[in-house]
Amino acid sequence: MDKNIVISLKTIAITFLAILAGYIIYRLGPVFAVLVIAGLLVLALEPLVRWFMRHNLFRRPISRSFAVILTYAIFVASVLIIFTIGLPPVINQAQKLIVYLSNLLLSLNLTESKELSIQRLLPQLSNISGGVFGAVSSGFSTITTAFSLLMISIYMSLDWENLKRRFIALFPDKNKLDISRMIEEIEQNVGQWVKGQTALMVIIGSISFAGLVVLQVPYPLALGLIAGLLEAVPILGPVISAVLAAVIAFADTPVKGLAVLILFTVIQQLENNILVPKVMQKVSGFSPLAILIALLIGSNFFGIIGAIMAVPFTMVAVIIVKSLLKYEKRLMK
Numbered sequence: 001m002d003k004n005i006v007i008s009l010k011t012i013a014i015t016f017l018a019i020l021a022g023y024i025i026y027r028l029g030p031v032f033a034v035l036v037i038a039g040l041l042v043l044a045l046e047p048l049v050r051w052f053m054r055h056n057l058f059r060r061p062i063s064r065s066f067a068v069i070l071t072y073a074i075f076v077a078s079v080l081i082i083f084t085i086g087l088p089p090v091i092n093q094a095q096k097l098i099v100y101l102s103n104l105l106l107s108l109n110l111t112e113s114k115e116l117s118i119q120r121l122l123p124q125l126s127n128i129s130g131g132v133f134g135a136v137s138s139g140f141s142t143i144t145t146a147f148s149l150l151m152i153s154i155y156m157s158l159d160w161e162n163l164k165r166r167f168i169a170l171f172p173d174k175n176k177l178d179i180s181r182m183i184e185e186i187e188q189n190v191g192q193w194v195k196g197q198t199a200l201m202v203i204i205g206s207i208s209f210a211g212l213v214v215l216q217v218p219y220p221l222a223l224g225l226i227a228g229l230l231e232a233v234p235i236l237g238p239v240i241s242a243v244l245a246a247v248i249a250f251a252d253t254p255v256k257g258l259a260v261l262i263l264f265t266v267i268q269q270l271e272n273n274i275l276v277p278k279v280m281q282k283v284s285g286f287s288p289l290a291i292l293i294a295l296l297i298g299s300n301f302f303g304i305i306g307a308i309m310a311v312p313f314t315m316v317a318v319i320i321v322k323s324l325l326k327y328e329k330r331l332m333k
Contacts, residue, residue, distance in 0.1 A: 038152040047191035182323040
């Protein structure tokens with residue numbers, strides 16, 4: 001039996017607008033990525049802004065504008081210190097590390113029968129390292145992008161309270177309290193995650209550096225900083241830093257290699273059993289599988305930045321989904 005299918009002009013218009021909206025979002029993907037990262041940066045720095053606002057300056061409460069300026073000044077100063085003071089010695093040690101690895105390859109006496117030569121290998125390593133660096137810095141390699149990200153974050157922080165009020169005003173009165181609680185939970189969780197993650201990075205980096213110095217492993221500063229920075233990348237970061245340090249140590253002496261493996265195993269046990277429960281106790285945890293999936297998705301879309309932002313972004317998504325499910329349950333009662 002034939003059926004007449006009637007498509008109204010309204011349906012056609014809605015379909016066209018949906019396709020157009022999807023195309024615009026696709027084309028403006030980098031812009032949305034910057035806005036999302038700026039929003040996460042605002043959430044990360046909001047606890048420090050509020051901390052300043054709870055104090056007085058010259059017997060007068062610190063305004064939000066001044067608190068935002070102080071917070072971002074500290075943030076920018078910290079980044080500049082890392083790149084101007086902490087980075088040069090690390091680069092110096094990294095250069096020595098590259099020379100050391102090339103000499104190590106030469107000492108292996110690789111023959112042409114294996115169809116591999118140092119002369120051909122080193123340019124390939126250079127190309128690979130250049131490709132990795134390009135992938136890491138893609139989207140954030142220009143000063144304009146970094147400056148735009150910083151300025152958007154500052155303006156969002158300055159107007160954060162108004163932005164929240166305007167967003168809550170979009171919902172019916174019966175839902176405003178739930179939306180307000182959801183936003184507050186997001187701010188609290190992301191803020192706690194940032195503080196906890198920063199503390200873990202500093203602790204793990206310092207312990208790794210001290211242990212490598214005691215074991216007299218070459219390039220302890222570079223390896224310690226790498227261990228601290230990679231702590232921000234869950235699951236894979238600590239493994240990569242441990243493998244890299246072990247390779248350098250084994251190249252020096254097998255005994256040092258075994259000692260480094262033991263060192264990083266102890267550090268991981270210390271982190272998993274003491275540091276993480278104490279430092280991150282206020283943050284809702286995820287299973288390793290969930291973290292790994294989020295890490296793969298984030299790194300696939302946005303590289304190393306996506307890998308670092310995967311956990312806080314997943315935290316925000318989970319809070320939103322939980323709030324929607326609670327609202328749906330209330331409607332069903």
